[in-house]
Amino acid sequence: MSGINILDWERMLGEQVIHIQKYRKQWLLETASGKWVAKPCRSHAHLRWWFWVDCELRQRGFDRMPLCRTDGRTWLLTAWIDARPASYHRMDEAGKAADLLSRFHQAGRGLLTPPPYCRFYSLRERIESRYRSFSLLLDQAEQMEGELGQLLRRYGKEFLRLGNDSRRKLMQIPLQEWTDWERSRRCLTHRDLASHNVLIDSSGNGWLIDFETADYDAQVGDLWQLLSRTLSQHRWDVVVFKRILSNYESHRVLAPIERLILASLLGFPNEFFREAVGISLNKEGYMKEKTLPYLNKIAESLSGYRDFLNRWIGW
Template sequence: MNGREWEGERKAGSDEHLLWERLLGERITDIQPFRRNWLVTTSHGCWVAKQSRRPAFLRWWAGVDREMRNRGFKGMPRWLTDGQKWQLSAWIQGRSAQYGDRNDLTGSAGVLGKFHRLGRRLHTPTLSPGRHLIRRVEERFHSFVQLIRTTPPSSQVRQVLQPVEGELLHCGQQVLDALARYPWDYWCGREQRMQSLVHRDLASHNWVWDFTGKGWLIDFDTAGYDLQVGDLWQLLSRAMWEQDWDVSILHRTMAAYERERPLPLVERELLRILLAFPNEIYREALGLSRGDPDYALARTLPYLQSLVAKVSRWRPWTRFRPWLV
């Protein structure tokens, strides 16, 4: 949706304008559509105004944001909310991270490790435990199985998947079988009770590198309390496809993370298992098949094709390669 279409869809009214000024404590000089949100300009800088339908979440994150800053985490933009509808995040002038860039990848891993280390045993009460990491993995696999059962073989998605379809199903089931041998429900529940902070959406566009070389983690709409190694797995499972599963890069990325937060042995074992799960392919295929607007056909189908072409590089990890031992 371009700026003109968005402005036609909805205009920022005077009520929002006044509310934002009260939150910012200064006069707004300009408001422009910005990536389905609003870019709000004042004499001291720019802010992204984003609407939320979850006031309880806004109030929860306000507490978490305050705690993390008090603990010394400086890797997220300044953030304000009215606790009801709006959140304002300071706009960082820079560029999105590129997981194909080794420096971006290791830099992001280091910031994530510090985010996790400082985000343990927080005091802000949880909203609700919600679905933990292992449940989300199981649901992703069963959704993919349903896609294969219900989508015609002639569809574009199935045609792309066809050379590796059976392997993808086998590997997913193999991971679920391996997970069933451990008491992960207990471990995830423990981390939720300990209020261990996770981000849960570590796409490369949720990292911004400013022009001084500082990395910023943004967009916490999916944050919650859960097993933190799930974030590291998400980062690695996205990035390693771009890095052709080069084990030396994986070691560098892990080292950058563990300089901030060493992984317990139980989490290293879980990460070893999860890297055999084709999550990146599952997610892209499901997004396309559902017609999700964030998975545009012209962009996502070629990406899915590139992932399928790299399955041979990923295949050794489906044997639970013991690189973490």
């Protein structure tokens, strides 16, 4: 409990904290009215920005995110949701995630809250950073032992080629101009659509959580993340692609330029890049017993991925 002031939490909640326990590297607080998750924040500016964005979203009718309280400096308290992480392997839950994301995006267009006073990493910058990291990793593949080294030597160059092709296509279309336009109009993005950031409660309702990376950016980047993660689980099944896209567009129809950008983004093998780099650096959350089978699954689906790109990249 070192460095923790329970009185700060009680002032934020306006009631007494009667029980505290560790919860996924955070703190779970129990009060007479319910439970709250206490999480320290790295950026004061982003914390304050998100608090006002949260208020705006609720005013606009989007409330599928936990209630939050903050001291504006260090702590973010969010109401505990009795739910489990979504599984993108399950088509119904991936569809719910697409529906939830679409409503989040629609409510988050043209917000009044100014951008956060933080370093902004655009969608293009994040793609370039991921490509460079994987390229550097691939340079070490010949000396790398174990299953990861074998995967990189067998499939790495082909995935790198696909990534480079996607980068070239993105340079030929106005991705940065579109990003700048959406940012100037304060279009909200989540930017971390991992399945553990989408919760499904006992009633089957979806909840969006963890907004530490949220910012004003190109919203199509979120949809790309969701599609890439889901289609990698479903071996790039066209039926799955159509259903996710249909669920998303039931609330927010993509602009023609967004379809063009999305078509190019889908050619970037982000899942293979991220997982390979993550496990090589022993990043938190990348465990060999889960990550290596997932990488194998992605690699084994390479022919299906190519076929998907050839048939549907200009849908």
